[in-house]
Amino acid sequence: MAVKSSAILTLIRIDDGEDASIRSATAPSDTTKLWFDTTTQTLKRYDSSSGTWEIVNDYADDMNNMRQEISVEYNSAITQLKNSLTSLVEELQTTTTNNTTSINSLSSQIIQNASSIQLVTNNVNSITDKLTGVATKEEISQWAKFEEGILKLGSSNSPFDVRLSNTELGFYENDKRIAYLSNQQLNISQAVVMKQINLGTFQIIYDEDLGLLIL
Structure with missing residues (x-):
């Protein structure tokens, strides 16, 4: 913050002689000249309108206001x-x-x-104590994970894994379910039977010479 102020100072030369101010302790009778009051050490001029001697360049009030x-x-x-x-x-x-x-x-x-953190990460201390050096947590983390309530079993570098949840046991390849067990039945998207299928007391057999047989 900057506060600016300005004032006008009138300088009056005081010389001894005819045209100089009057220096005395009492007010002079000649009111046409300046009077230097030796008592108060102030320069005064006569104000004919008020009939009094006033101090020249009196800035006391201005300084107060400032x-x-x-x-x-x-x-x-x-x-x-x-x-x-x-x-x-x-x-x-x-x-x-x-x-x-x-x-x-x-x-x-x-x-x-x-709960979605890997099983091995959550239970490292417990598993390490129980395995007693048979397998390390790094080895287990390569084939066992537990995410969002689902246990995943499968090598980390293999496209195949088995996933066990509360509703099914699923078999996956490249994260795509190819078969699953649920509600006491096996569901397979696509199956290739190499030799024989048993349905109750019946058999469906493929013979290289005779072809497909139902017994």
Whole structure:
């Protein structure tokens, strides 16, 4: 904040002589000249309208007013700065509260999704203690995973795996189900029987010489 002020200063040369001011401790009778009051060490001129001697270039009132204006401007600037700092602190508090809420929400989501973490990762200590060095957790993680309530068995570098859930036992190739057991029945998308199918007491047999036989 910058406070600017201006004033006009009148300089009057004082010389000894006919045209100079009068230097005395009491008011002179000649009111056409300036009077230097030796008692108060001030230069005065006669004001015919008021009939009194007045100090030349008396800026006491102007300086007073200027000090008051500066004080008002200074206090106003301090108040504005205080309000700005208060608003900033409130915004920071709000942001901190929002961030804390977001962090707590994220933590809750991580805890809720813990069931989808791999079986080996969740139970490393327990499995390691029970296996007693027979297999390591790295070896197990290559063929066993537990995700979203489904147990997956299969080599990590193989396209085939078996998935066991609460509703079925499925056989998959490249994440596509090719057969599954559910509700006491086997469902196969496509099957190739090399030699024989038994249906109750009946048999369907393929003979290289006789072809397809039903017995």
